[in-house]
Amino acid sequence: MTNILLPTDFSDNSKNAIRYTLHLYANEKCTFYILNSAKVIATRSASFSSKLGTTVLENSKRDLAALKDALQAEFTNKNHTFKIIASANDLDDAIEIFAEKYEIDLIVMGTKGATGAKEILFGSNTTKIFKKVTSCPILAIPENHTFVVPTQIGFPSDFNRYCDAKELHFLKKMAKLHDASIRIIHIHETERLSEQQEQNMTTLKQYLKEHKHSFHWIQNYTSKEKAIHEFIDEMQIEMLAMVQYSHGFIDRMLREPVIKKIGFHLKVPFLVIPE
Secondary structure (H helix, E strand, C coil): CEEEEEECCCCHHHHHHHHHHHHHCCCCCEEEEEEEECCCCCCCCHHHHHHHHHHHHHHHHHHHHHHHHHHHHHCCCCCEEEEEEEECCCHHHHHHHHHHHCCCCEEEEECCCCECCEEECCCHHHHHHHHHCCCCCEEEECCCCCCCCCCEEEEECCCCCCCCHHHHHHHHHHHHHCCCEEEEEEECCCCCCCHHHHHHHHHHHHHCCCCCEEEEEECCCCCHHHHHHHHHHHHCCCEEEEEECCCCHHHHHHCCCEECCCCCCCCCCEEEEEC
16 A cells, blocks of 8 residues: 655646646555645734634635545546545645654655746745655656656666665656656766766666666766756656755755756656655
8 A cells, every 4th residue: 555645735736746646556556645734824813813723724624525526536446545634734844744644655746837937946835845854755746747657767866876775665666656667867977987986886776677777878068957858858758756865966956946047847747755
């Protein structure tokens, strides 16, 4: 049984992420926990805040029940069980609390796309959650993304860090869902790998030996973001996965939410694996 947490604000974006997840796990026994944060900003009047909080929480429960009914009507799947959670906590706190309480294996969230002339990487909620939740992977679904069976998963690596079995377990588990090939992407920054990089690459090969995989070298002729974009297009990658190391590639991008020029505008679902 796989336990999946689905935060929602009832927007089309979050509902699309939920539908993507139900397609992705169509053949798996899952319990889906649909979570809504009904946090109310306190006012000077404690009694008014309390009444407002109660009203907002009741509305949240009502809307969650309606969403659950709609999903069960749209997806008649005996493998799937739905539970609803209305929380009075901030979204990031609620996710952290219930991810631990229900032993969540995966969190799936919708992400915002381009706004005006600039590319938005992730909304503030998603950014905070990437940094805060370290107990399980987070799958970010681009706005308006239509489900495509992920048969090619891109996995960028500079081979500078040792990937342990726990980190790669999440990647292999995702690939196993639809027998996807894992495409390891390495962007050249030096002419040859260091001894440590060679060892880490060998370890990665060993961990993936029972899964379809291949290694791809890309010249560092442009930004890493652009190189990854081009690889996604060229190899028809349907999902991108990265490990979120401290001071790593994702961490650097999260410190710069508005990426100018090419940016890192998501085209495919993005699996963020905790270190």
